[in-house]
Amino acid sequence: MKTISVENINKSFGDTHAVRDVSFEVEKGRIFGLLGPNGAGKTTTIRMINYITLPDTGSIRINGISVGQKTQKMIGYMPEERGLYKKMKVGEQLMYLAQLKGLSSEDAREKIRYWLKRFNAYDWHSKVVGELSKGMSQKIQFIATIVHDPEIYIFDEPFSGLDPINSELLKEIIIELKESGKTILFSTHRMEQVEQMCDDICLFNNGKVVLTGNLREIKKNFGKNTVLLEFQGDSKFLDELSEVRINNRSTNFAEIRILDGQDPQEILRKAMQASEIHKFQLVEPSLNEIFISTVGEDNIKKQQEEALKA
Amino acid sequence: MSWRQTFLVLKREYITRVKSKGFIWATILVPVGFALLIGVGIFIAVWDSEITYSLGVSDETGQIVSTLQDFDSERYVDYSDLPVDSLRAMVLRDEINGYIIITEENITEDRPLELIYSGSGGMQFLTAVRSDFREAIRQERLVRAEVGEDVRSIFESSVAVESRRLSREGEEREDDTEFFSMVGFFMGIIIFGAIFGYGGYIMRGVIEEKTNRIIEVIASSVRPIELLTGKMAGVGAIAITQFAIWILALTGLTAISGPIAAAFMGDATPPQMPDEMAATEADINTLLNIPTIETSLIVYFIVFFLLGYLLYSSLFAAVGSAADSETDTQQLMLPITAPIMIAYIILFHAMRSPDSTISVVGSLIPFFAPIVMVTRIAITEVPFWQIGLSISLMLLTFVGTMWLSARIYKVGILSYGKTASFKDLFKWIRQ
Numbered sequence: 001m002k003t004i005s006v007e008n009i010n011k012s013f014g015d016t017h018a019v020r021d022v023s024f025e026v027e028k029g030r031i032f033g034l035l036g037p038n039g040a041g042k043t044t045t046i047r048m049i050n051y052i053t054l055p056d057t058g059s060i061r062i063n064g065i066s067v068g069q070k071t072q073k074m075i076g077y078m079p080e081e082r083g084l085y086k087k088m089k090v091g092e093q094l095m096y097l098a099q100l101k102g103l104s105s106e107d108a109r110e111k112i113r114y115w116l117k118r119f120n121a122y123d124w125h126s127k128v129v130g131e132l133s134k135g136m137s138q139k140i141q142f143i144a145t146i147v148h149d150p151e152i153y154i155f156d157e158p159f160s161g162l163d164p165i166n167s168e169l170l171k172e173i174i175i176e177l178k179e180s181g182k183t184i185l186f187s188t189h190r191m192e193q194v195e196q197m198c199d200d201i202c203l204f205n206n207g208k209v210v211l212t213g214n215l216r217e218i219k220k221n222f223g224k225n226t227v228l229l230e231f232q233g234d235s236k237f238l239d240e241l242s243e244v245r246i247n248n249r250s251t252n253f254a255e256i257r258i259l260d261g262q263d264p265q266e267i268l269r270k271a272m273q274a275s276e277i278h279k280f281q282l283v284e285p286s287l288n289e290i291f292i293s294t295v296g297e298d299n300i301k302k303q304q305e306e307a308l309k310a
Numbered sequence: 311m312s313w314r315q316t317f318l319v320l321k322r323e324y325i326t327r328v329k330s331k332g333f334i335w336a337t338i339l340v341p342v343g344f345a346l347l348i349g350v351g352i353f354i355a356v357w358d359s360e361i362t363y364s365l366g367v368s369d370e371t372g373q374i375v376s377t378l379q380d381f382d383s384e385r386y387v388d389y390s391d392l393p394v395d396s397l398r399a400m401v402l403r404d405e406i407n408g409y410i411i412i413t414e415e416n417i418t419e420d421r422p423l424e425l426i427y428s429g430s431g432g433m434q435f436l437t438a439v440r441s442d443f444r445e446a447i448r449q450e451r452l453v454r455a456e457v458g459e460d461v462r463s464i465f466e467s468s469v470a471v472e473s474r475r476l477s478r479e480g481e482e483r484e485d486d487t488e489f490f491s492m493v494g495f496f497m498g499i500i501i502f503g504a505i506f507g508y509g510g511y512i513m514r515g516v517i518e519e520k521t522n523r524i525i526e527v528i529a530s531s532v533r534p535i536e537l538l539t540g541k542m543a544g545v546g547a548i549a550i551t552q553f554a555i556w557i558l559a560l561t562g563l564t565a566i567s568g569p570i571a572a573a574f575m576g577d578a579t580p581p582q583m584p585d586e587m588a589a590t591e592a593d594i595n596t597l598l599n600i601p602t603i604e605t606s607l608i609v610y611f612i613v614f615f616l617l618g619y620l621l622y623s624s625l626f627a628a629v630g631s632a633a634d635s636e637t638d639t640q641q642l643m644l645p646i647t648a649p650i651m652i653a654y655i656i657l658f659h660a661m662r663s664p665d666s667t668i669s670v671v672g673s674l675i676p677f678f679a680p681i682v683m684v685t686r687i688a689i690t691e692v693p694f695w696q697i698g699l700s701i702s703l704m705l706l707t708f709v710g711t712m713w714l715s716a717r718i719y720k721v722g723i724l725s726y727g728k729t730a731s732f733k734d735l736f737k738w739i740r741q
Contacts (some may be wrong), residue, residue, distance in 0.1 A: 075530065077526075081726065082527075083523030088326060308670060
């Protein structure tokens with residue numbers, strides 16, 4: 001039995017078909033990344049898993065139970081649009097949110113105390129949220145998400161808007177939760193940010209799943225055909241390479257994906273003729289590169305142009 | 311629907327609001343404001359200085375003008391010796407407000423008088439002039455007819471009509487229609503204000519949750535319908551608390567105001583025997599002569615207030631959910647404000663004639679009933695079937711508005727970024 005199983009769900013808003021026939025499964029104790037550009041349907045899918053909106057067709061099960069009020073209590077959810085009641089005190093607010101998730105007031109009190117202490121935030125217990133700094137209220141938001149000790153954690157674009165300290169803190173929390181056997185699903189459009197964290201991924205584009213599976217296996221299947229090149233000197237040679245895609249290009253760095261199976265040594269030779277090479281490494285493609293090659297460069301360009309027009 | 315979740319929402323709504331400074335201030339300031347409003351109204355009615363307009367009277371009989379001057383020596387000036395042209399010139403120069411020429415025919419025949427004036431003075435002035443001239447000419451006619459003193463006193467007599475109500479039990483009671491008209495009017499106004507006030511509370515609460523972005527966290531724990539009902543019940547509980555405080559304070563004040571007034575009166579006179587004190591107190595109560603407001607009226611007031619609140623509050627919540635900020639609510643508010651304003655207009659009519667067709671129909675239409683029916687109940691004997699019908703219709707309509715609002719609310723709370731149009735709302739309802 002999978003922890004989360006999404007089967008053939010569809011959701012439309014008026015004429016926009018936001019989610020099309022999406023299916024994927026999340027296994028217990030894994031970190032699952034829902035990746036894709038903005039507007040790909042990630043948030044809509046997450047809302048359906050959280051039973052905030054309902055799919056038009058298809059089914060979602062959590063531990064074998066159809067989503068509903070019962071499954072809501074099994075999930076800790078931190079939405080992309082985050083917020084708290086500004087005029088409420090930290091303690092009261094956490095108590096309210098924990099009770100809504102089904103905790104008794106005694107349990108909630110104990111857990112709130114534990115987490116506030118853990119985050120060195122116990123002094124804020126009686127402070128009104130509006131008085132807290134942004135970083136402080138982000139910490140309170142984390143606590144609100146995890147206070148009821150659920151099995152499943154869902155973070156929608158968790159790192160957007162976080163300061164670096166809280167970003168690190170959240171990463172630590174996620175790793176720690178995984179180690180204690182919890183299941184984590186998060187979404188992001190910044191793929192490079194989460195590559196190291198995910199066990200499994202699901203790539204979204206235009207409301208459809210384009211690729212899903214174990215991240216290591218996916219990468220292995222793509223093969224070691226990406227060159228990381230650090231150099232000093234003229235970078236014009238990069239433009240002269242054929243049948244490659246250059247990502248992440250800067251004055252002294254380039255990530256080169258080889259498209260036609262040509263010998264990487266050939267590229268190194270050309271580079272050495274033009275400039276001084278500090279580093280040459282053959283690696284598996286980045287998630288971003290995998291996304292681009294799966295969806296197709298042309299499609300992405302088309303999408304970007306449409307986005308610009310809109 | 312889980313009642314535990316609804317109750318948690320209710321509790322939060324109630325506790326955070328009841329502890330807020332806003333609630334405490336509103337509880338104190340609303341009655342003060344209301345008293346001030348009434349005070350200002352009375353002040354305007356009593357202290358408004360009347361501007362005296364002078365009216366030139368050219369009287370060829372010589373009789374009427376002196377009678378008029380007996381009525382109001384400042385208003386009527388005798389210009390019988392001046393020609394018409396001069397009077398016209400004086401009006402144009404603003405020396406007099408207007409003039410009237412009285413000829414013999416105005417007394418002997420029923421020829422109408424003509425008032426030529428600059429146009430200022432308004433209704434009040436015209437009415438006064440009309441009744442003064444009517445009276446003066448009638449008196450002159452009586453004099454000329456050489457009727458006796460007794461006939462003339464017949465004309466001057468005015469017999470009072472006192473009213474007493476015959477209750478269904480066959481007892482005659484003091485009739486306090488004037489008093490209860492005021493009570494009914496104020497009850498209607500209070501419900502009118504309360505619907506706007508508490509409805510606005512809910513609307514702002516919904517918008518706050520949207521702009522704070524907490525709504526999505528809440529929505530991952532609570533069904534929208536639970537959230538909506540909890541909010542409505544929480545603010546409803548706030549309303550009941552506030553009204554309870556006001557009613558208690560009011561009864562407390564009236565209870566102690568008698569003895570206090572008596573004590574003041576007692577101080578003015580030398581020390582007295584205790585039984586005389588008691589007598590003074592009784593005198594004051596009869597002097598103030600406040601009829602007792604029946605408990606049933608207060609119960610009806612509360613019932614209609616709550617029904618009106620329920621009917622409208624869900625709609626306010628729907629508007630809040632569809633708006634992106636408070637400033638954007640204006641046009642969405644129109645379908646709510648329009649019926650309340652119509653009810654407000656019917657209220658004035660119902661106060662004067664509570665049994666007219668418009669008043670009866672108005673008190674049965676659910677969106678007007680909370681304001682109009684209470685006023686009618688206070689003033690007149692409303693048949694029970696009308697009250698029953700009105701309440702049942704309101705309950706039915708409440709089910710409808712709640713259904714409608716829940717559908718809008720469900721979608722609205724999760725759509726950020728822009729205020730929905732009516733077209734969007736229809737789409738949401740049909741989804």
